[in-house]
Amino acid sequence: MKELKMIFSLLVVLLMFSGCDGDEDDLQLESMVVPTNIQIDTDISTDGSGIVVFDVSADNAITYKFNFGDETTGTSLDGTYTKRYSRNGLNTYQVLVVAYGKGGISSSKRIEISVESDFSDPETKEFLTGGSSKMWYVAAFQPGHLGVGPSSGDGFDSPIYYSAAPFEKAGAEASACFYTDVLTFSTTGENNFTYNLNNNGATFFNVDYVGQFGGPTGSGDQCIAYDTGGEKTVTLSPATSGIESSTGTVMDFSDGGFMSYYIGTSTYEILDIDENSMYVRAIMGNNPALAWYLKFTTTPYDQQQESGNGGEEEAEFETQFNNLVWSDEFDGDSLDTDSWNFETGNGTNGWGNNELQYYLQDNVTVQDGSLFITAKRESESGFDFTSGRITTQDKYEFTYGRVEARIKLPEGVGTWPAFWMLGANFDGVGWPETGEIDILEWVGKEPGRIQSALHFPGNSGGNAVVGPSTIENPSSEFHTYTAEWTEDAITFLLDGEVYFTFDNDSDKPFNKDFFLILNVAMGGNLGGDVDPAFSESAMEIDYVKVYQ
Incomplete structure (x- = not known):
């Protein structure tokens, strides 16, 4: 998402230049300085975790983009980035770093690194993709399908601050782009696969991000006509939160990808997953003290509405106590x-x-x-x-x-x-x-x-x-x-x-x-x-x- 915003901003700047002439054009061009002297330092783990810490600097650079060579990308304002490679064994990657200066002018440098990873979670990948491709939906019928709690300390593995009731967002504007989202996971490799979010051209934004994407501030979470869909690469890696109830696996989405509710992050820890249900946790991008929780199902929203219980036949409750x-x-x-x-x-x-x-x-x-x-x-x-x-x-x-x-x-x-x-x-x-x-x-x-x-x-x-x-x-x-x-x-x-x-x-x-x-x-x-x-x-x- 950050990359999309950056590219959009660069296009606007270039259009401004193309519309100027004369002395004003010369003044604008003088401020467009090409970044030089790109330096890339890496700290590559040797414990099989696949973690690489990048530290990049360049003269006249204001932001950096990374292409990590494993079909994933990332951006950084200060040039530091921690990346976890999950392809099993010792693998070599061609990493491209692009340094952007004022006006969107850029220069780049490529390095080669070798990284060892011993992480593998074929069961989670099988659940997510069904072996080829599988569609997921927000589990609107379940209590707590959207919730928030502390990211650490007591209660950091449950949504104790807020937990949505079943179909709580139905009838609200959010139901037009949250409950109806389609999340498709498709297999491509051992720990990597693709993800596509189809939200019909509109995104459900957390209240903290509404103003950044053209929505009305002060009105809570909003569904905004801002298309954040498209195909991303997903990488599985080991979790480090220490949550006992977690599966121990984290999903990292490339290019600002996220799961239906925008909270400024692309990393989701899988707390629970089986063939038809998934429960994830993610740390909010602009407030690391908060963890958001989301539940997903393989039952489309219209079927959840029809039955009220996720499409399952619900037996009438029979009490054990009649006296x-x-x-x-x-x-x-x-x-x-x-x-x-x-x-x-x-x-x-x-x-x-x-x-x-x-x-x-x-x-x-x-x-x-x-x-x-x-x-x-x-x-x-x-x-x-x-x-x-x-x-x-x-x-x-x-x-x-x-x-x-x-x-x-x-x-x-x-x-x-x-x-x-x-x-x-x-x-x-x-x-x-x-x-x-x-x-x-x-x-x-x-x-x-x-x-x-x-x-x-x-x-x-x-x-x-x-x-x-x-x-x-x-x-x-x-x-x-x-x-x-x-x-x-x-x-x-x-x-x-x-x-x-x-x-x-x-x-x-x-x-x-x-x-x-x-x-x-x-x-x-x-x-x-x-x-x-x-x-x-x-x-x-x-x-x-x-x-x-």
Whole structure:
């Protein structure tokens, strides 16, 4: 992509020269100085990694282009470039370096290098190309088909900052050039093959790059009529990130190639791949602290739309639990304190989440067959908001079953209602060791999205395992939120439809008694800023039931 922009800029400059005459033309020509004295230094690895570090300098040069002799190219402003050659064995390459000066005037120098590489990944190549040629598409039907997280540190192997819900971009401008992209991989050699992106003449750009390609700034990610398609060369090489869940293989695309979503990089680490699905990770070009995640499938977008699940036949979910063992349908005129506890106050540091509310018993009411937990803008004990929170701790605790609630969510940016569970040994071991199962989380600033989450050691707080889903009319209509919890899995459903499944096992803290929690928080780490116009709003619960 950078090369395309550079070539475009050079053409513009040359056209300007051709349109000038007289003294002005002479002045322009005086500024066009040919780069000279090209010096090329190389540091060639001897450990079989195939890595070569180029260090190039030239008088009067402002940028450099490399043709590495293996059907790949690269550009550098300062003349330094780290290249990994992946052709097996000891191979000789003719490397061409072009130094560009002002006005696009260039000179070049060629060198010969010999590089040894012992890397090979025929299985990944077979999955990508099918042995000859294979087409891939954005897996719009899958949660997290687009996501972002930290590039290093805790949670650097998962999209913990943002994870797109299934078909989240559908109906938006992005769906015209993101979901409909066709990515074709075709075999040509042992570790090298070709890649063609067909995006119908339009590209889905990350918000940081929108302005550079003629799009409106300040409007988020944009689909722009800028054709970045065409054939590129792809090289497979070993990954160096150290991510345990990775396949250990990286794809490098030539000539600014990228995979559907432009983030200024041409290098993608393959986290998972099989015959019909692929999960990749890439470090953002202008922000190395961010890693973006993309999921792909061999099912075209129109077939994903038709079935809603990637073209696969989806069996109707069958529960393992049909015996109703506990319920509250809120038929009285007050909360049943034999089953529920009122929690009050603001906890420690806003219940650990910088929440803005002070919980009061008065904000929890029962009437007309429903439970109401109301958040209000009012001063209490130094806080600007009040709300309610109730639990079944020490009164009703259980292991495994189907947990279900029918709920109408509050309204207003800044509200953060939840239906969730904590381990019964919470007081003894603390959090996150006790484990947390969030059956429903929702925030008023994203009314069309809900999520479920699992918190446990190594995956807690911002690094929780999250499963999102889209939702319509969450505040004006009742919806049923369900978790089916077994020793092998925790499955989350919205109105009876599965949207997220978490693999449970004996090493995780989800194999003991848990208790139920209902609350409406305000602001905090997930709720964000509260709308200045917010006055009050309630979460209405029709029932809570447990089946075993």
